[in-house]
Amino acid sequence: MSVLQMETESAAVNERPSAVNYLNCSHGFWSWAATRDHKRIAIMYLISVLGAFLLGGIFAILIRMELWTPQRTIMDHDTYNHTFTLHGAVMTFLFIIPSIPAALGNFVLPVMLGAKDVAFPKMNLASYYLWVGGALFLLAAIVLGGLDTGWTFYTPYSTTTNSSVITASIGVFILGFSSIFTGLNFIVTMHTMRPVWMTWFRMPLFLWSLYATSIIQVLATPVLGITLTLLVAERALGIGIFDPKLGGDPVLFQHFFWFYSHPAVYIMILPAMGIISEIISVFSRKPIFGYRFVAYSSIAIALLGFLVWGHHMFTSGQSRISAIVFSALTFSVSIPSGIKVFNWLATMYRGSIILTTPMCYALSFIFLFTIGGLTGLFLGALATDIHLHDTYFVVAHFHYVMMGGTLVSFIAGLFYWWPKMTGRMYSEFWGRLGCFGVFAAFNLTFFPQFILGARGMPRRYYNYPPEFQLYHQISTVGAFLLGASLFVAAFTLIHSLFRGRKAPANPWGAASLEWQTSSPPPLHNFESDPCAGDPYDLDSQIYDPDLSGYRFRVESEQLHSTHDSAI
Amino acid sequence: MDPKTMMAVSETEGGSFWFPTAGTQIAKEVDGLFYFILALSTFFFVLIVGLMLVFVVLYRRRPGYARKFAPDHNSTLEVVWSVIPGILLALIFFQGFTGFLDMRTPPAETYEIKVVAKKWSWAFQYPNGYIEGELHVPVDRAVKLTMTSDDVIHSLYIPSFRIKMDLVPGRYSSMWFQANQVGDFPLLCAEYCGTKHSDMLSRVIVHPSGEFERWLEQASNLMSTLPPAEAGKLLYNRRGCAQCHSMDATARTGPSFSGTFGTSQPLADGTTVLIDENYIRESILEPMAKVRAGYRPVMPSYKGQLKDLEIDAIIEFIKSLK
Numbered sequence: 001m002s003v004l005q006m007e008t009e010s011a012a013v014n015e016r017p018s019a020v021n022y023l024n025c026s027h028g029f030w031s032w033a034a035t036r037d038h039k040r041i042a043i044m045y046l047i048s049v050l051g052a053f054l055l056g057g058i059f060a061i062l063i064r065m066e067l068w069t070p071q072r073t074i075m076d077h078d079t080y081n082h083t084f085t086l087h088g089a090v091m092t093f094l095f096i097i098p099s100i101p102a103a104l105g106n107f108v109l110p111v112m113l114g115a116k117d118v119a120f121p122k123m124n125l126a127s128y129y130l131w132v133g134g135a136l137f138l139l140a141a142i143v144l145g146g147l148d149t150g151w152t153f154y155t156p157y158s159t160t161t162n163s164s165v166i167t168a169s170i171g172v173f174i175l176g177f178s179s180i181f182t183g184l185n186f187i188v189t190m191h192t193m194r195p196v197w198m199t200w201f202r203m204p205l206f207l208w209s210l211y212a213t214s215i216i217q218v219l220a221t222p223v224l225g226i227t228l229t230l231l232v233a234e235r236a237l238g239i240g241i242f243d244p245k246l247g248g249d250p251v252l253f254q255h256f257f258w259f260y261s262h263p264a265v266y267i268m269i270l271p272a273m274g275i276i277s278e279i280i281s282v283f284s285r286k287p288i289f290g291y292r293f294v295a296y297s298s299i300a301i302a303l304l305g306f307l308v309w310g311h312h313m314f315t316s317g318q319s320r321i322s323a324i325v326f327s328a329l330t331f332s333v334s335i336p337s338g339i340k341v342f343n344w345l346a347t348m349y350r351g352s353i354i355l356t357t358p359m360c361y362a363l364s365f366i367f368l369f370t371i372g373g374l375t376g377l378f379l380g381a382l383a384t385d386i387h388l389h390d391t392y393f394v395v396a397h398f399h400y401v402m403m404g405g406t407l408v409s410f411i412a413g414l415f416y417w418w419p420k421m422t423g424r425m426y427s428e429f430w431g432r433l434g435c436f437g438v439f440a441a442f443n444l445t446f447f448p449q450f451i452l453g454a455r456g457m458p459r460r461y462y463n464y465p466p467e468f469q470l471y472h473q474i475s476t477v478g479a480f481l482l483g484a485s486l487f488v489a490a491f492t493l494i495h496s497l498f499r500g501r502k503a504p505a506n507p508w509g510a511a512s513l514e515w516q517t518s519s520p521p522p523l524h525n526f527e528s529d530p531c532a533g534d535p536y537d538l539d540s541q542i543y544d545p546d547l548s549g550y551r552f553r554v555e556s557e558q559l560h561s562t563h564d565s566a567i
Numbered sequence: 568m569d570p571k572t573m574m575a576v577s578e579t580e581g582g583s584f585w586f587p588t589a590g591t592q593i594a595k596e597v598d599g600l601f602y603f604i605l606a607l608s609t610f611f612f613v614l615i616v617g618l619m620l621v622f623v624v625l626y627r628r629r630p631g632y633a634r635k636f637a638p639d640h641n642s643t644l645e646v647v648w649s650v651i652p653g654i655l656l657a658l659i660f661f662q663g664f665t666g667f668l669d670m671r672t673p674p675a676e677t678y679e680i681k682v683v684a685k686k687w688s689w690a691f692q693y694p695n696g697y698i699e700g701e702l703h704v705p706v707d708r709a710v711k712l713t714m715t716s717d718d719v720i721h722s723l724y725i726p727s728f729r730i731k732m733d734l735v736p737g738r739y740s741s742m743w744f745q746a747n748q749v750g751d752f753p754l755l756c757a758e759y760c761g762t763k764h765s766d767m768l769s770r771v772i773v774h775p776s777g778e779f780e781r782w783l784e785q786a787s788n789l790m791s792t793l794p795p796a797e798a799g800k801l802l803y804n805r806r807g808c809a810q811c812h813s814m815d816a817t818a819r820t821g822p823s824f825s826g827t828f829g830t831s832q833p834l835a836d837g838t839t840v841l842i843d844e845n846y847i848r849e850s851i852l853e854p855m856a857k858v859r860a861g862y863r864p865v866m867p868s869y870k871g872q873l874k875d876l877e878i879d880a881i882i883e884f885i886k887s888l889k
Contacts, residue, residue: 077762150759156736157719157761162863244737250720251735285628287639315722315757316733317740320671324664331656335649341615342648348622350637355627363619370615374608381659383666384601387729390722390757454585454601456726458757461765465753536639 021423021520036121037523041128042107043421046414048131049103052094057483059087064445064479067472070464080462081148082163088151089168093175094135096406097264100271101217102127102182104413105210107421109186111514111521112204114195114530119188127181130174137171140164150460152261153228155242155253159235166235169228176221176228179267183217186210197532201295204512204535205288208295209274212302216263216270220306224260227253251316258309266305268402270298272409273340276362279416280344282510283359284351287536290343297336304333314385323382330380337373341366356508357431357492361412364439368404372397375450390460393453396446404442411438411489418493419503423520426496434492437485445478504549509541515550582727590727590748590773593670597729600662607655670730673743677711678704684734684756685717685867687763688807697787698872700805702754702771704746705779711743717867722758725771731757746773762820762865763810790876799884802877811866814888821866822859825888833860847882 022039032040062083066073075083106124110117118124141147141164149158149165158165190211194203231253233239240246242253281288288294310318310326344366353359375397378384388394419425448471453459457468464472506515512535517526531552533540542553582588585605589595626634680702681692692698704710714723716734723742724731732742746752756767774782790798803809803824811820822832827842834840835858849856851873854866873881 077765081759081762081764148761154720154759157759160719161761244735250737284626285634286637289638290640290645292640293645314667315731317735317738320668323667327663327667328660331660334656335653338652339645339649343645345615345618345622346641346644348619348626350635351622351626352628352632352634353623353626355623363623366619367616370612374612377604377608377656377659378601381600381604381663381666383597383663383670384604385663386667386670386731387597387601387726389731390724451585455582456587456724456753456755458724458755458765460759463765 019518020522021518022523023423023520025523034125036117036125038106038110038117038121038124039421039521039525041124042103042105044128045098045106045131046103046421048128048135049095049099052090052135053099056087056091056095057486059083059090061479061483063087064476066462067464068476070466070469077462078148081460082146084460085147085150086142089138089147089172091402092151092264093172094131094138096268096402097175097179098131098182099410100275100406100413101186101210101213101267102131102178104275104410104417105186105206105271106182108417108514109189109207109210110193111420111517111525112207112512112535113189113193113198114513114526115189115193116524116526118185119192120185123181123185127178127185130178130181134171134173134175134178137167137174141168141171152257153231153253154257155231155234155248155250156244158231159243166232169232173225173228176225179217180221183214183221186214187218190214195529195532201292202534205277205291205294205298206271206274206512209270209277209298212298213267213270215299216267216302216305220260220263220267223256224264227256227260230256251313251318254313254316255309258312259306262309262312263302263305265398265401266301268406270301272365272406273298275409275413275416276344276365277340278510278512279358279362279412280347281536282416282508282538283354283356283362284348285354285509285538286347286351287534287538288343289346289349290339291536293339294343297339300336301333304329304336308333311380311385314382315389327380327382327385331377334373334376334380341370341373355432356415357426357428357435358412358416358508360432360435361408361415361438364435365405365408365412367439368400368408368442372400372404375400388453390458391453392449392457392459395459396449396453399446399449404446408438408442411435414493416508417514418496419507420514420519420521422497422500423503423518424496424500425503425507426492426500430488430492430495434485434489437488438482441478441481441485443478445475445482448472448474448478501548504547506541506550507548509538509543509550511535511537511540587726588748588750588752589729590725590746590750590752590771591729591744592747593666593744594727594729596666596669600659600666603662604659607659611652671742673711673741674709677709677743679711679713680704682712682714682723682734683717683872684714684721684723684767685807686719686761686865687756687767687810689723689754689767689769690806690872693783693787695783695787697783698806699786700807701769703779703782703786704771704773706746706749706773706776709743709745711741713739713741715739719760720758721756721760721767724755724757725752726755727752728771733758746771749773749775766810790880795880795883796887797884798877799880799882799887802873802881803884806869806873808881818861821862824885828886828889834858835860835862835864844882847885848878851878851881 022037066075066080144167145164147168148161148163230241234241234243240248242248242250277288277294308326308330310322311330314323379388379397415431452468452471457464503519505518511533513530516530540553541550542557544551586598589598683690689700690698691702714734716736721734722731723734728744730742730744732740734740750773752771754769754771756764813819813823814825816823816825831839831841840846840857852868852870854868855864858864
C-alpha cells in the first residue's frame with residue numbers, strides 16, 4: 001500500500017490547473033451520446049467492450065466451474081452447451097474483434113496522424129450504435145431461449161435446434177456492419193488525412209497493422225453477413241442451402257463461415273502485433289528493428305489469411321488435394337508472424353529496457369504468442385491435426401493466440417495510452433503485479449489443456465473421463481486466479497482516475513505524434529500542428545524533471561541526461 | 568456415462584505423458600511427427616524467450632548504463648531468419664502430408680463396416696447385416712468404415728488410433744485403420760451435436776486373430792436364440808435407447824420405458840394415446856408422429872435400421888418393465 005500512498009502524495013505536488021480537453025469541453029448526456037469526436041466514441045466503445053468482456057468472462061468462469069468434476073457440478077447438459085456457446089459468441093463478436101481497432105484504434109489513429117478526427121465522424125458514431133444494436137440482439141437471444149449451436153453456428157445443427165439462432169444471427173449480422181464501418185473509415189482516414197510529410201513508411205507500425213486489419217474487415221465481413229442471411233433464410237423460410245434434407249450441403253456452410261472467420265482471427269491479432277511493435281520500441285529506447293519487414297509482414301498476413309480457411313476442415317471430408325493445399329498455405333502464414341517476433345527481439349538488443357507495466361505486458365505477449373504460434377504448427381501439419389482437431393489442444397492453441405495474444409496486447413495498449421486517454425498516471429507497482437498475475441494464471445489455465453487435447457479430450461464436452469480431472473481442476477484454479485488478476489489490473493486503472501498523478505504530455509518518451517499533445521488531448525487533438533518527425537526517433541525526446549515527462553531534445557543537450565523519468 | 572464405457576475409457580491411462588496408447592502403426596507415425604514438431608518448437612521457444620530474458624537483464628536501464636549503437640535493420644539477417652524457419656516449415660508440412668496420405672489411403676483388401684451416427688449413438692453394421700453399438704474388429708487386418716449421419720454432423724474419433732473423420736448427413740465419408748493391438752479403446756464423437764454430445768461414447772474392441780469371426784457369428788445368432796424380452800434388453804443397451812430412456816422411471820431426454828406399457832399418456836398436441844404395441848412401433852419408426860407431452864421432439868428415426876424381429880423384441884422388453 002505504501003507505494004500507492006507515495007504516489008498519491010506526489011499527485012498533490014504535481015497538480016496543475018487543468019486546461020480544456022475533450023473530456024471537460026462539454027457536459028451532459030447528449031454531449032456523449034451524440035458526439036462525433038473520435039475520442040469520446042472510443043471511450044464509449046472501450047466501456048462497452050469491457051462490459052462485454054466481463055459478461056464473456058462470467059460465462060468462462062461458469063464453464064470452468066462445471067468442469068471441476070467429470071459429471072454434473074453446477075449445471076445440466078443443455079445449460080452447459082448454452083454457456084460455452086455464449087462465451088464464444090460474446091468474446092469473439094462483442095469483445096475481441098472490436099477491442100483494439102474500435103476502442104484503442106479509434107482513439108489513437110487520428111492523433112497519430114496529427115488529424116482532427118477520422119474521415120467520417122458520423123459513420124464512426126453509427127458504427128458504435130450498430131455495435132450496441134448487435135449487442136442487444138445477442139443479449140435478446142440469451143433471454144429468448146438462449147443459443148446452443150457453438151459460436152460457429154454449424155449446420156444442420158443450427159437449422160434444426162430450437163434455440164434463438166435467428167435472433168443471434170441478426171445480432172452478428174449487425175455487428176458485422178459495425179466492423180465494416182470502422183474498417184472503411186480507417187482506410188479512408190489513412191489515405192486522405194496523413195500530413196504531407198508523413199509518407200506510408202513514416203507511419204507508426206500500429207497504423208500499418210490497423211490498415212491491414214481494416215482491409216480484412218472490409219473484404220471478409222460481408223461474407224459472414226451473406227452466410228448468416230442464408231442461414232436465417234433456411235431456418236425461417238425452408239430454403240434448402242445447407243440442410244441435406246432440403247437438398248443443401250452442410251459442408252458448404254463451413255466453407256462460407258471460415259472464409260470470414262479465419263481472416264477474422266487476423267482482425268484480432270494484427271492490431272495486437274501493432275501495439276507490441278510500438279511498446280517494445282519505446283521501452284527499449286530504440287527504433288523498431290526492420291521497420292519495412294514488420295510493416296510488410298502485416299500486409300502479407302492480411303492477404304495470406306484469406307487463403308487458409310480450409311485448415312479448419314481437414315476432417316470434414318473435403319478432398320485430399322484441398323487439404324494438402326490448405327496445409328501448405330497455412331505454413332506460409334507463420335513466416336511473417338515469425339519475422340515479427342524476431343524483429344521485436346532485435347529491437348530489444350542493445351536497447352535500454354524499461355520494465356513499465358505496458359512493457360511487462362508486451363514481454364508476456366511475446367512469451368504467450370510464441371507458444372500460441374508454435375502450437376499452430378501441430379495443427380497446420382495434416383497428420384497431427386487429424387488427431388488434435390476438435391480437442392482441447394485446439395482450445396488451448398487459440399486461447400494462447402486470442403487471449404494470450406490479443407487480450408494481453410489490448411491491456412498493454414490500454415496501460416500504454418491510458419495517461420493520454422484519461423490524463424492520469426496509474427501505480428506501476430499494482431500495474432506490474434496485475435500483469436504478473438495475468439501471465440502466471442493464464443499459463444496455469446491453458447497449458448494443461450494442451451495435454452488434455454493430445455490425450456484425446458474433445459472440446460465442448462460436458463462429461464469427461466475421470467482420468468482428465470486433475471488437468472481440468474488445475475485449469476479451473478487458473479481461471480479463478482486469472483479473473484482475480486484482471487480485477488487487480490482494472491482496479492489499478494480505476495484507482496488512477498481518482499488518485500492518480502496528473503499525466504504529462506509525454507510520459508514514456510515516445511516519438512509518435514499522439515505524445516505531442518496534452519494528456520488528455522483537446523477536442524481537436526492539437527493546439528498547433530505537431531512537428532514532423534520519425535515516429536521511432538526516440539533520441540529526439542529527453543526527460544525533463546520539471547514536466548515529470550519527456551520533451552523534444554535541444555541540439556546542445558546530451559543524449560543521456562543524468563537520469564531520467566520517475567518510472 | 569454408463570460404467571462399461573467408463574471402463575473402456577480408463578484403459579487409455581496407459582500411454583505416455585502426451586498420448587494415450589498407440590493402437591496402430593499410423594498412430595506411432597503421428598506421434599513421431601508430433602515429437603519432431605515438439606522438439607523444434609521447444610528449441611525456438613527457448614531461443615526466443617531465452618534471448619528476451621537475457622536482453623532484459625543485460626540491457627535494462629540502470630544508472631551508469633548507456634545504450635550502445637545497434638543497427639535498425641539488417642537485410643541479410645532478416646532474410647536468414649525468414650528462410651531457415653521456412654525450410655523447417657516445409658519439412659514439417661511434407662511429413663504431415665505424407666502421414667495424411669497414409670491415413671487416408673486404405674490398402675486394396677479391407678474388411679468393410681458401415682457406420683450410421685445419430686443423436687447420440689453409433690450403429691456399426693457388419694457385412695452379414697448384424698448391427699451393434701460397439702465397433703468390433705479383428706487385429707492386424709485393415710478395416711474400412713463407410714460412414715454417414717442420420718441427423719446433424721458427428722465425427723468419429725478413436726484417440727488411440729489418432730484418427731478422426733466427420734459423418735455428414737446426405738453423403739458418405741470413409742476412414743480406415745489397422746489395429747495392431749488386442750484390447751478395448753474408447754471411441755468418441757468429436758463434432759458438437761447437441762445435448763448429449765459428451766455422452767456419445769462407444770468403444771473399439773480389437774479381437775485376437777481368429778476370434779473375431781466366432782464373435783460375429785455368436786452375436787448375430789443371439790437374437791434368434793434369446794427370449795424376446797432379453798434380446799430387447801440387449802438392443803436397448805447396444806443400439807442407443809439407453810442414452811435417453813431410463814429403466815427406472817426417471818425421465819431423461821425421452822420418457823422412461825418403465826411402467827408405461829398399457830397406460831394412457833398425454834401428447835404434446837393435447838390428445839392422449841394408449842401406449843401399446845402399435846404406438847411403440849410407430850415411435851421407433853416415425854418418432855415425430857406422436858411426441859409425448861413434456862419432451863422435446865429430438866428422437867431420430869430407426870426406420871430401416873431395426874428389423875421387425877428386433878422391434879418386436881424391444882416391445883417385449885418394454886412390456887417386461889411394468
